[in-house]
Amino acid sequence: MLGGVPSSTKSANKEPFLADVAVVGAGPIGLAVAWRCAARGLRVTVHDSAPGSGASAVAAGMLSPVAEAYFGERQLTELLVASAARWPAFAAELTEAAGAEIGYRTEGTLLVGLTGDDLAEASRLLAYQQGLGLPVTPLRPTELRDREPALAPRVRGGAFSPTDHQVDPRRLVPALHTAARRAGAVFVPQAVRRLSEVDAGITVVAAGCGAAALTGLPVRPVKGQILRLRAPGGVAPGFRHVIRGYADGESVYLVPRADGEVVLGATVEERADTTVTAGAVLRLLRAGVDLLPELAEYDLVETIAGLRPGTPDNAPILGPLPGRPDVLVATGHHRHGIVLAPVTADLIADLVISGVPDPLLAPFRPDRFTGVPDGGGPDRTTEGDRWS
Amino acid sequence: MLGGVPSSTKSANKEPFLADVAVVGAGPIGLAVAWRCAARGLRVTVHDSAPGSGASAVAAGMLSPVAEAYFGERQLTELLVASAARWPAFAAELTEAAGAEIGYRTEGTLLVGLTGDDLAEASRLLAYQQGLGLPVTPLRPTELRDREPALAPRVRGGAFSPTDHQVDPRRLVPALHTAARRAGAVFVPQAVRRLSEVDAGITVVAAGCGAAALTGLPVRPVKGQILRLRAPGGVAPGFRHVIRGYADGESVYLVPRADGEVVLGATVEERADTTVTAGAVLRLLRAGVDLLPELAEYDLVETIAGLRPGTPDNAPILGPLPGRPDVLVATGHHRHGIVLAPVTADLIADLVISGVPDPLLAPFRPDRFTGVPDGGGPDRTTEGDRWS
Numbered sequence: 001m002l003g004g005v006p007s008s009t010k011s012a013n014k015e016p017f018l019a020d021v022a023v024v025g026a027g028p029i030g031l032a033v034a035w036r037c038a039a040r041g042l043r044v045t046v047h048d049s050a051p052g053s054g055a056s057a058v059a060a061g062m063l064s065p066v067a068e069a070y071f072g073e074r075q076l077t078e079l080l081v082a083s084a085a086r087w088p089a090f091a092a093e094l095t096e097a098a099g100a101e102i103g104y105r106t107e108g109t110l111l112v113g114l115t116g117d118d119l120a121e122a123s124r125l126l127a128y129q130q131g132l133g134l135p136v137t138p139l140r141p142t143e144l145r146d147r148e149p150a151l152a153p154r155v156r157g158g159a160f161s162p163t164d165h166q167v168d169p170r171r172l173v174p175a176l177h178t179a180a181r182r183a184g185a186v187f188v189p190q191a192v193r194r195l196s197e198v199d200a201g202i203t204v205v206a207a208g209c210g211a212a213a214l215t216g217l218p219v220r221p222v223k224g225q226i227l228r229l230r231a232p233g234g235v236a237p238g239f240r241h242v243i244r245g246y247a248d249g250e251s252v253y254l255v256p257r258a259d260g261e262v263v264l265g266a267t268v269e270e271r272a273d274t275t276v277t278a279g280a281v282l283r284l285l286r287a288g289v290d291l292l293p294e295l296a297e298y299d300l301v302e303t304i305a306g307l308r309p310g311t312p313d314n315a316p317i318l319g320p321l322p323g324r325p326d327v328l329v330a331t332g333h334h335r336h337g338i339v340l341a342p343v344t345a346d347l348i349a350d351l352v353i354s355g356v357p358d359p360l361l362a363p364f365r366p367d368r369f370t371g372v373p374d375g376g377g378p379d380r381t382t383e384g385d386r387w388s
Numbered sequence: 389m390l391g392g393v394p395s396s397t398k399s400a401n402k403e404p405f406l407a408d409v410a411v412v413g414a415g416p417i418g419l420a421v422a423w424r425c426a427a428r429g430l431r432v433t434v435h436d437s438a439p440g441s442g443a444s445a446v447a448a449g450m451l452s453p454v455a456e457a458y459f460g461e462r463q464l465t466e467l468l469v470a471s472a473a474r475w476p477a478f479a480a481e482l483t484e485a486a487g488a489e490i491g492y493r494t495e496g497t498l499l500v501g502l503t504g505d506d507l508a509e510a511s512r513l514l515a516y517q518q519g520l521g522l523p524v525t526p527l528r529p530t531e532l533r534d535r536e537p538a539l540a541p542r543v544r545g546g547a548f549s550p551t552d553h554q555v556d557p558r559r560l561v562p563a564l565h566t567a568a569r570r571a572g573a574v575f576v577p578q579a580v581r582r583l584s585e586v587d588a589g590i591t592v593v594a595a596g597c598g599a600a601a602l603t604g605l606p607v608r609p610v611k612g613q614i615l616r617l618r619a620p621g622g623v624a625p626g627f628r629h630v631i632r633g634y635a636d637g638e639s640v641y642l643v644p645r646a647d648g649e650v651v652l653g654a655t656v657e658e659r660a661d662t663t664v665t666a667g668a669v670l671r672l673l674r675a676g677v678d679l680l681p682e683l684a685e686y687d688l689v690e691t692i693a694g695l696r697p698g699t700p701d702n703a704p705i706l707g708p709l710p711g712r713p714d715v716l717v718a719t720g721h722h723r724h725g726i727v728l729a730p731v732t733a734d735l736i737a738d739l740v741i742s743g744v745p746d747p748l749l750a751p752f753r754p755d756r757f758t759g760v761p762d763g764g765g766p767d768r769t770t771e772g773d774r775w776s
Contacts, residue, residue: 229666278617278673279684285670296667300691 019045022200026051030206031176032345038183049191052173058306060263064164067244075363083343090342098175103168109242112158118246119156150238208309211331221307225280226265228302247287274305319365407433410588414439418594419564420733426571437579440561446694448651452552455632463751471731478730486563491556497630500546506634507544538626596697599719609695613668614653616690635675662693707753
């Protein structure tokens with residue numbers, strides 16, 4: 001069943017208590033990899049002293065390949081689209097496997113520009129997204145407000161992206177934990193400080209920002225501050241779509257949950273602390289209330305900051321660690337860890353089992369940073385898309 | 389030693405375990421009354437299931453008779469001035485008695501108007517305050533910034549009030565608790581639901597909003613939302629004065645503490661819940677950052693709401709409960725509980741001991757609301773200033 005990468009894992013199968021796959025990190029990526037591997041019959045251990053305590057505990061859970069498609073990130077967008085396409089089946093399987101709802105919702109995303117300048121910025125991005133053939137439909141202000149009457153009367157325009165969905169990361173991660181455990185994964189509640197501490201045929205490093213110390217790869221923390229609001233009276237928020245808004249130059253998103261929660265985020269800061277600052281909260285609230293005035297009446301129930309695992313080219317790092325074919329890396333998902341969980345889990349599990357990398361993984365291999373001081377990046381290399 | 393109000397307390401002195409004075413409520417008012425009474429030799433019990441958990445846990449601690457002097461509240465202003473004048477000695481005695489610092493600071497308060505409209509509003513109030521003979525000096529923008537270089541360059545003007553000081557309520561209340569205990573007060577960690585549950589010669593009701601249910605007096609909760617920020621790096625804030633600011637129509641205050649904390653408040657809302665709302669946090673942060681731009685870099689460490697004990701005329705209720713000469717009321721301090729603690733404690737203790745009310749108390753007697761549907765108020769009655 002195990003393929004050629006690395007061949008040593010074949011013998012590993014015969015040792016009692018020796019895992020086929022050791023997953024370092026129990027965030028959504030590590031847990032999804034563990035679930036997929038265990039469900040396919042591999043013996044899996046998952047190593048983390050505090051499962052789900054990293055970036056996912058802060059994340060909003062937008063599944064937005066379209067609204068997040070950005071200039072110069074074509075190959076990342078392709079991966080996002082591929083993963084988003086897997087989400088409906090992934091969500092259904094996970095809900096079944098874990099016996100728990102994960103807040104997967106398919107109303108889609110509205111892109112909204114508040115001022116003329118905001119609309120100009122959003123429209124430029126919209127044209128780029130349409131040029132890639134992504135499904136996104138421009139909407140006039142009246143059409144926006146027909147879809148979401150709670151939007152500010154002064155919004156100047158926007159668009160609808162029907163395939164940009166959402167999930168609740170705080171339900172997703174416990175569900176993945178349950179599903180992995182039910183599939184047979186064994187959890188080791190200890191932090192891994194060196195890869196030599198782990199004994200398995202293949203080690204998957206899904207340690208988020210912690211991957212830098214474990215692998216030497218250029219993963220750095222990118223701080224994000226985010227707020228959680230709650231509609232008063234225990235009712236659902238007064239809007240159903242995810243809102244991706246531009247408001248007086250501020251770019252924010254608003255994610256409504258059925259239980260009344262609204263996630264309002266997020267800053268992107270080159271900092272490694274997790275303090276919540278007055279200025280960030282002010283900017284998020286101002287943009288949020290300008291776009292959806294009723295938010296002013298909502299309870300502010302949480303202010304929190306997390307650290308995303310960023311890379312020099314903003315794309316994830318997926319594949320064998322250079323010089324260590326028994327170590328697969330699955331990190332650097334930056335702002336896209338939730339949406340990329342299904343494709344990452346499936347392709348890493350495939351790679352573990354078959355030894356053959358899916359072509360989708362080619363632009364994201366770890367060795368793309370070797371010898372390139374500031375990284376080449378998936379959209380900057382013309383060579384090297386063949387797996388070594 | 390006990391005077392004539394009520395005479396029954398004389399016999400109470402002879403019963404073992406029977407207190408001369410039972411204080412209901414262990415906020416700053418109740419604790420200060422208990423301390424002053426116990427220090428003068430009375431046997432005191434203090435009844436509260438959660439000392440210091442009311443409005444004082446949220447309060448900023450401004451001691452601002454001048455900056456808070458408001459139209460139509462002349463007699464309240466007189467009481468505020470009288471209490472503020474007692475603060476230096478009160479703070480010194482308390483620090484000595486409790487063996488703890490309480491964050492009493494005397495740099496004074498700057499009144500600041502951000503825009504022309506804000507300055508016009510502040511100037512109107514300033515003229516009123518000067519008309520009362522209060523010590524307050526107008527300052528030009530350059531003079532303001534000479535005193536506090538961190539103020540926004542665009543502030544349009546303001547004033548300096550040298551006698552408006554500050555204290556830290558979260559240090560004050562534990563210090564009062566210690567001082568009262570050291571003076572002999574006995575704490576009963578139970579809530580009082582009916583006055584009949586308390587057995588003492590005189591009962592002092594200092595229960596904040598809870599006084600309404602105990603006495604039938606028109607005390608209502610007035611919600612206040614407030615923020616606590618912290619200067620990054622563990623240093624003191626970049627300003628020393630209390631700032632009383634008007635910013636685009638929003639009235640806020642900023643209270644700097646030596647340990648880096650800045651209190652930014654506060655809303656005044658006719659609500660009885662203690663939820664923190666997005667709109668209130670937005671308004672406070674916007675006004676705060678507009679007045680002192682460096683606040684944007686500060687950590688936002690706490691968002692909290694409390695309930696002030698308000699009265700129909702915004703003035704406290706101090707004196708015997710109508711028909712119950714053995715029950716003295718000391719509540720309804722609204723936004724002024726901290727500054728009014730010394731005068732309240734001294735005059736209530738005097739009244740307990742001598743039976744003779746100080747003339748300062750006359751406008752604030754509980755019976756002023758009797759038969760007047762919405763209250764008469766200390767500045768609306770021309771009769772009845774003589775104690776009955």
